[in-house]
Amino acid sequence: MDSMIGVIGGSGLYDIDGLEGATWVKVTTPWGKPSDEILVGRLSGTPMAFLPRHGRGHVHAPSDINYRANIDALKRLGCTDIVAVSAVGSLREDYRPGDFVSVDQYIDRTFARTKSFFGAGCVAHVGFSDPTCPRLSDAVARAVPAGITLHRNATYIAMEGPQFSTRAESNLYRSWGADVIGMTAMPEAKLAREAELCYASLAMVTDYDCWHQGHAAVDVAQVIRTLTANAAQARDTVARLPAILAGDGPGGHTRPSCPHGCDHVLGTALMTAPAKRDPDLLAKLDAVAGRVLKG
Numbered sequence: 544m545d546s547m548i549g550v551i552g553g554s555g556l557y558d559i560d561g562l563e564g565a566t567w568v569k570v571t572t573p574w575g576k577p578s579d580e581i582l583v584g585r586l587s588g589t590p591m592a593f594l595p596r597h598g599r600g601h602v603h604a605p606s607d608i609n610y611r612a613n614i615d616a617l618k619r620l621g622c623t624d625i626v627a628v629s630a631v632g633s634l635r636e637d638y639r640p641g642d643f644v645s646v647d648q649y650i651d652r653t654f655a656r657t658k659s660f661f662g663a664g665c666v667a668h669v670g671f672s673d674p675t676c677p678r679l680s681d682a683v684a685r686a687v688p689a690g691i692t693l694h695r696n697a698t699y700i701a702m703e704g705p706q707f708s709t710r711a712e713s714n715l716y717r718s719w720g721a722d723v724i725g726m727t728a729m730p731e732a733k734l735a736r737e738a739e740l741c742y743a744s745l746a747m748v749t750d751y752d753c754w755h756q757g758h759a760a761v762d763v764a765q766v767i768r769t770l771t772a773n774a775a776q777a778r779d780t781v782a783r784l785p786a787i788l789a790g791d792g793p794g795g796h797t798r799p800s801c802p803h804g805c806d807h808v809l810g811t812a813l814m815t816a817p818a819k820r821d822p823d824l825l826a827k828l829d830a831v832a833g834r835v836l837k838g
């Protein structure tokens with residue numbers, strides 16, 4: 544299979560540099576408009592697509608992002624892998640502002656978002672015990688430049704927002720064992736799984752949320768200060784990724800099927816009997832589930 548890396552940029556990352564032949568492309572989807580046009584080009588020869596999650600100029604709030612359109616658009620363009628860059632608050636002393644975090648578990652506390660491509664007329668249940676792809680997460684971890692502290696195997700709590708947490712909530716999430724907090728990884732990671740895309744996180748700690756007695760409670764100015772200082776390292780990480788992924792594969796821009804099965808989850812997930820499926824929904828699922836619905 545030909546590989547294409549999709550990068551979803553979070554707060555503070557609205558474009559990437561160094562893409563050869565870079566063009567902003569408008570992608571239409573059956574789920575509505577993605578957050579923005581998508582920057583498509585090649586990095587070290589590997590096809591790459593970059594989508595700013597909040598749109599250029601940060602116009603979409605976390606609850607208003609069209610997560611389904613974003614994931615569909617990236618899949619429609621040919622992405623096989625998604626690296627989700629995000630700003631997070633730290634819920635632990637040893638995760639300091641400026642540190643990078645590789646998330647591999649999520650707690651979903653969001654409640655005002657559409658979380659599935661499937662539903663009435665085509666019901667599906669995909670496995671989500673391991674929401675990120677270990678192969679892609681390892682590659683992202685190896686791409687983080689030397690000198691940056693990287694914490695691996697972290698748990699991310701996704702809150703609805705847009706307000707930051709109360710101190711009682713922040714302490715509650717700490718007691719649950721969550722390591723970092725943000726507002727956007729859900730339902731993004733769930734939808735990437737449904738679309739059979741490998742998904743990995745590159746989170747950047749920007750603040751200590753509000754639980755830490757020794758630090759002021761989070762505010763946007765603090766988040767932006769840390770992000771501005773870190774954006775270059777996030778861009779470097781993305782720039783190093785193609786060579787690392789190519790070195791893991793058979794060479795060229797092809798890659799074998801995901802050894803963890805991310806690209807085959809729909810094989811066992813569809814519940815609705817073929818005769819009972821809704822043709823309108825099936826038509827919308829052409830990019831996301833075409834592999835299993837065709838023929």
Ligand SMILES: CSC[C@H]1O[C@H](OP(=O)(O)O)[C@H](O)[C@@H]1O
Nearest residue numbers: 553554605629630725726727766
């Ligand atoms: C600007 S602070 C809150 C904002 O930042 C994070 O965005 P992203 O995950 O896209 O990097 C957080 O989730 C909130 O949306």
Ligand SMILES: Nc1ncnc2[nH]cnc12
Nearest residue numbers: 630631632724725752761
């Ligand atoms: N403390 C925090 N809470 C939620 N989202 C965040 N993004 C960055 N810092 C955050």
